[in-house]
Amino acid sequence: MNILLICQCDKRALVETRRILDQFAERRGERTWQTPITQAGLDTLRRLLKKTARRNTAVACHWIRGLDHSELLWIVGDAGRFNEQGAVPTNSTRRDVLRKHDENDWHSAEDIRLLAQMAALLHDLGKASTAFQARLRQHSATRNLYRHEWVSLRLFLAFVGDDDDAGWLQRLASSDPQYDHYWLAAHRFKRDGLDADTPPPFRNLPPLAAAIAWLVVSHHRLPTLPVDEHHQQQEKPRFGARSKTFNPKRLHNILDGITHQWNELGNNAPTADIQPYWQFDQPLPVALPKWRTQAAKLAQRLLALQNKPGKGDWLANPYIMHLARLSLMLADHHYSSLAPEDARRVKGDSDYTVFANTHSDGTLKQPLDEHLLGVARMSGSVVHGLPGFERHLPRLLRHRGLRKRSGNERFRWQDKAADASSSLRT
Structure with a gap:
């Protein structure tokens, strides 16, 4: 050489x-x-x-x-x-003569931020249910029949209804109390396990609502194909267990087939046990002034965003959806960890007694409306920091172990991927 x-x-x-x-x-x-x-x-x-x-x-x-x-x-x-x-x-x-680092070419940053923030305002609405509030106060460790993110998804879909994106966004942007009943109206709010008509949630959704719905339902874990009944009879039921059979035809329009069983193990619980998961003894945060104000601001910005050329079908863009989900999850985990005296905590509406989480000793921690507002704000901060994220991370340059070619045939594809990536550098 x-x-x-x-x-x-x-x-x-x-x-x-x-x-x-x-x-x-x-x-x-x-x-x-x-x-x-x-x-x-x-x-x-x-x-x-x-x-x-x-x-x-x-x-x-x-x-x-x-x-x-x-x-x-x-x-x-x-x-x-x-x-x-x-x-x-x-x-x-x-x-810093050129101030080059102050500029970025993230053409999709606004999409990521607005999707993450709107999903943050909606992601834990299901925690207002009677069942979840009872779990917080009774410190129950039993498995949920329906997880709170699935209930949150159904609440959001009830508000969307059969409208296009412009329709539900305009209602949200108006902050008009006359639309409050849309969230829980019997003919709009589809309750799995109770109602006969509970269509798969992603079927016939407009593109922006579908993207936000995906972030809401996946902010803890991704929907997972349920194992078949024969497999569950042979082994102890476990969510996420690998199915021994798989039909590739399922991959065609896979979102249209997602049901509540993709979010939690199926069950045959009696109606009396299911009812509390779809019952709300206290008002939802959507009826509170501060939540309304923030939701209206985001709705107006999303209306402007969807009218821009080239916008639409966000679910088909894994880059945008992955970073929006990452930002939402990071903000959710971090805001939940904040102590009561932390200056980053936001103030919700007073006298709201529905809570989102507890301290390690089991005492109630963050009111639900505050949690939703705080996660929305922190999601925006996370996305704002993404363009400059690389500058603040330690890095491994020219690390011998990372540059070494793989000696295992199973992982040679990683070397090929690294070579292909390097060839694209300018």
Whole structure:
């Protein structure tokens, strides 16, 4: 192989490095060497440089692979004197002259933020049910018959009804109390296990409502194909158990087939046990002033968003949906962990006695309306930080273990994927 060595050492380290490099390669300048070399010779050179390296040592080795292509193999010493490709800066300053990091090309950031925030206002509405509030106060550890995110989904769909996205958004943006009954109206609110007509929720939903509904129902765990009844009879029922048979035809319009059994194990509980999951003794947060105000603001922004060219069918964009779900889940977990005296807690409406969670000792913690408002705000903060997220993370550059090719045939596809990704770099 043909290599190019760049030396950015100074002081005594420069003298020692020149002595070693002169034994292996010819000088092409005061701080540059070039030579053909075998892999064994290159390994020996690197070992000698490491052995004699000082604080001021900095040597980069480039493999000249073709007429217009070179690859940085390694850096010995201070890697901060080179960039990620092994180039040496012409000049440097601590001033942020271009303020390049303040700009970003995230064309979908607004979509991600608004989807995550609207889903945050809706994600735990099901916790207002009689069953969930009883669980919080009685510290019950038994399995839910219906999980709160599924009830939240049904509440949201009741408000959407048969309208298109513009219809339900305009109602939400109006903050008009005359629409409050839509959330629990008998002909709109479909109660699984109680009502005869409970169609799969994602069937015939408009695109924006479908995207938000997906975030609501998946903010804890993804819907999972239920195992067949024969399998459950043979083994102890377990949600998420692998089915021994699978029909690929299920993948066609798979969302249309999702039912409550994709969210929790099916059950044959009596009606009296199911009823509390669909019963609400206290008003929903949707009737409270602060929730209304925030929902109206987001609805107005979503109305403007969906009217922009090229917007629609968000569920078909895994990039947007994945980051919106990530932001919602991170905000939900983090806000739930905040202590009562934390300044990041928001203030909900007073005298609301429906709660979202408990402290570790079992005492009630965050009112539900505050929790929804707080998670919505924090979701926006998470999305706002995503474009600059990379700058603040520690990283592993040129890590030998990560660059090494896989010795296991099962994982060779990862090497191919890494090669393909590297080839796309500009």
